[in-house]
Amino acid sequence: MFRSTLLLLLLFNLFAAPSILAQNHPTKASPFDAIRWLEQQPQVQIGDKWYIPIAIDGVAVEKILAKCRKQWPGQLQKRFAEDLMEAMALLGHEPADTVTLRLKTSPAAKEIVLEGIPNTRDKRQKLRAGGDRQPTPLRRSPSWLSKKQVEQEIASFRAALIDQFAYLHLKGIDLDEAIEQEVGQRYSRGLPTRMPPVDLVMILQRVLMQFGDGHADVRSTNFRLGEGAPFNPFLLGDTDGKVVAYRSDRSALLDPKYPYVVSLEGRPIEECIEEWIPFIAAGSPQLIRRRTVGLLREVSMWRRNTGGIGFSDIERKMRRPFAVELVSIDGKKTRTLELKPTDRKPTYGEWPRSESRLLDDNLGYLRLARMDNRAVQEVYRWMPRFRETDGLIVDVRGNGGGSREALLALAGFLLGDKESPWVGNFAVYRKSSKFDEDHLAKRFMRRLDSDEWTAKQRSVIRRAFAKFKPEWQVPDGFSKWHALVLDRTGHPQEFPYTKEVVILSDAGCFSATDIFLGALEIHPRVTLVGTPSSGGSARSQGFDLPHSLIEVRCASMASFRPNGWLYDGRGIEVDIEVHPDPTYFIEGGQDKVLERAIERLKKSR
Numbered sequence: 001m002f003r004s005t006l007l008l009l010l011l012f013n014l015f016a017a018p019s020i021l022a023q024n025h026p027t028k029a030s031p032f033d034a035i036r037w038l039e040q041q042p043q044v045q046i047g048d049k050w051y052i053p054i055a056i057d058g059v060a061v062e063k064i065l066a067k068c069r070k071q072w073p074g075q076l077q078k079r080f081a082e083d084l085m086e087a088m089a090l091l092g093h094e095p096a097d098t099v100t101l102r103l104k105t106s107p108a109a110k111e112i113v114l115e116g117i118p119n120t121r122d123k124r125q126k127l128r129a130g131g132d133r134q135p136t137p138l139r140r141s142p143s144w145l146s147k148k149q150v151e152q153e154i155a156s157f158r159a160a161l162i163d164q165f166a167y168l169h170l171k172g173i174d175l176d177e178a179i180e181q182e183v184g185q186r187y188s189r190g191l192p193t194r195m196p197p198v199d200l201v202m203i204l205q206r207v208l209m210q211f212g213d214g215h216a217d218v219r220s221t222n223f224r225l226g227e228g229a230p231f232n233p234f235l236l237g238d239t240d241g242k243v244v245a246y247r248s249d250r251s252a253l254l255d256p257k258y259p260y261v262v263s264l265e266g267r268p269i270e271e272c273i274e275e276w277i278p279f280i281a282a283g284s285p286q287l288i289r290r291r292t293v294g295l296l297r298e299v300s301m302w303r304r305n306t307g308g309i310g311f312s313d314i315e316r317k318m319r320r321p322f323a324v325e326l327v328s329i330d331g332k333k334t335r336t337l338e339l340k341p342t343d344r345k346p347t348y349g350e351w352p353r354s355e356s357r358l359l360d361d362n363l364g365y366l367r368l369a370r371m372d373n374r375a376v377q378e379v380y381r382w383m384p385r386f387r388e389t390d391g392l393i394v395d396v397r398g399n400g401g402g403s404r405e406a407l408l409a410l411a412g413f414l415l416g417d418k419e420s421p422w423v424g425n426f427a428v429y430r431k432s433s434k435f436d437e438d439h440l441a442k443r444f445m446r447r448l449d450s451d452e453w454t455a456k457q458r459s460v461i462r463r464a465f466a467k468f469k470p471e472w473q474v475p476d477g478f479s480k481w482h483a484l485v486l487d488r489t490g491h492p493q494e495f496p497y498t499k500e501v502v503i504l505s506d507a508g509c510f511s512a513t514d515i516f517l518g519a520l521e522i523h524p525r526v527t528l529v530g531t532p533s534s535g536g537s538a539r540s541q542g543f544d545l546p547h548s549l550i551e552v553r554c555a556s557m558a559s560f561r562p563n564g565w566l567y568d569g570r571g572i573e574v575d576i577e578v579h580p581d582p583t584y585f586i587e588g589g590q591d592k593v594l595e596r597a598i599e600r601l602k603k604s605r
Helices: 003-012 061-071 076-082 084-090 121-129 147-164 175-186 197-209 269-275 285-295 311-318 373-382 405-414 455-467 512-520 592-603
Strands: 034-038 041-046 049-056 098-104 112-118 217-219 234-239 242-247 260-264 322-327 334-339 357-359 363-367 392-395 422-429 482-486 501-505 526-530 540-544 551-555 557-560
Touching (some): 034 121, 041 061, 041 098, 049 061, 061 076, 076 121, 147 197, 147 551, 197 217, 197 551, 234 285, 260 269, 269 285, 363 373, 363 592, 373 405, 405 482, 405 512, 422 455, 422 512, 455 482, 482 512, 501 512, 501 592
Parallel strands (some): 363 392, 501 526
Antiparallel strands (some): 041 049, 049 098, 234 242, 242 260, 260 322, 357 363, 422 482, 422 557, 540 551
16 A cells, blocks of 8 residues: 555544554654664664664664665665654554663674663754764774865765756756866865865855755765854844844844844855855745855854964954944944854754644634644644634744645645645656655655546546646656645544635745645635745755765755746745744744734634
């Protein structure tokens, strides 16, 4: 049976006895603090010690690895790190808040047992972010690469992109020419006899960003843009082209009377932003803006290095106090603050920090901060409570994506008794030996000619595809077309919610949340309010370069809205554009977007 059907069956049993989605703990979790690999065999870190894992809750690790290889071909390392609990669930073992581990300290050592090891979302998130990714003891990341090694790394990079990258030909960019130009920009006389891996990261990052894939990334085990201390002792947000400075704990604006940043140490803020655009995917303007503003929390991203060439000189320079020039809302008055950098990285976290609830005026408010199993639970927990409301607000602002289950769950409620299912996404993927025919199954997409569609679904696909005119004609080397259809799920909690729905959007919406917005905005009772999403839908894949251990991620899927527009490079436009007030970024601030949504629903009664 098609995998999406199996996953939907899990959704259907959400409030029945013990399905994995019914647990209070997240299924996107891990008991490991870090993972490293030696010849496709994992070693795991618990606390400050490394082990060879033998079994997790009695399930042999070899069995889990085999399931990962079968379920996600070519993605063993990624899926063991990110989808460990799902792999175990597919083997019939439901995850718990803690696990028992059988381990060895070396192949010849005796097994030891560690009980009660916390199985948490935070650990999994760190593994996913790659922050704790470490090379194996036998393959440490080198300090230098020889010219020959660099040439081999570039050849591997090129070959993998030609084989897997969906957007290689999207913008008409010549890959070899782009590589040559970026090498020449960094080394005017050509490749040196040796090169630090960080230089290769920067070169390949600038190359890959030109193609417009919002999910694309190049990183090494010890370097990633915007992640190095020291940092600003505040955070930056963007509203209508202006940069807002606020305290890292979101307790207040940096200066309530002067909310906007004019300059950092005398450098105009827009100059600081523009400098790093080449290192950001050439996607939608809002994606570029959000990501470049986010990079500026690292002092070295905007501070000029003058007066020193040694590491200690640069380090001292970066840690000196600096001036922040701020301007009032009306732009007439300015104020300059002197602040000290900090080693503590300020984090954005989830925002807004709000909970699903019943609002005044009998309106429902459904908050989905991430597209994960918890979001599915929110849909099924709250939609029955909103049954008699006069309208619904769905807030996905700041939701960077995840999976599509929450979209399927909510769409099932939005179909009226006399309404038909609809198509939310057409896509194709690059043909590669690394990808199976069901490569898009986890995106709940099937080929248009699949015999698993119902007669009604097949009919709506036929009508939608007849009108589908993709803005980019994909070249040879892609799969046949696939579709995502939104229909009733049959969940026991499901009912037709026929009132108006407003969805709140901003540039923090990305990936699966773009699909969520793009698919639901087609529905006639749905209105999008706020600002456009960033735009990205990729079925992202990763590969490592052999010498440097540099990790590269790129899209394997070209993903379109039914109107023919790509998700990448555009984002989802809103019906009613509302930019946030500067105080939106802090606790207790004004939320103009939510206020406009409430006003809209009250008028539509």
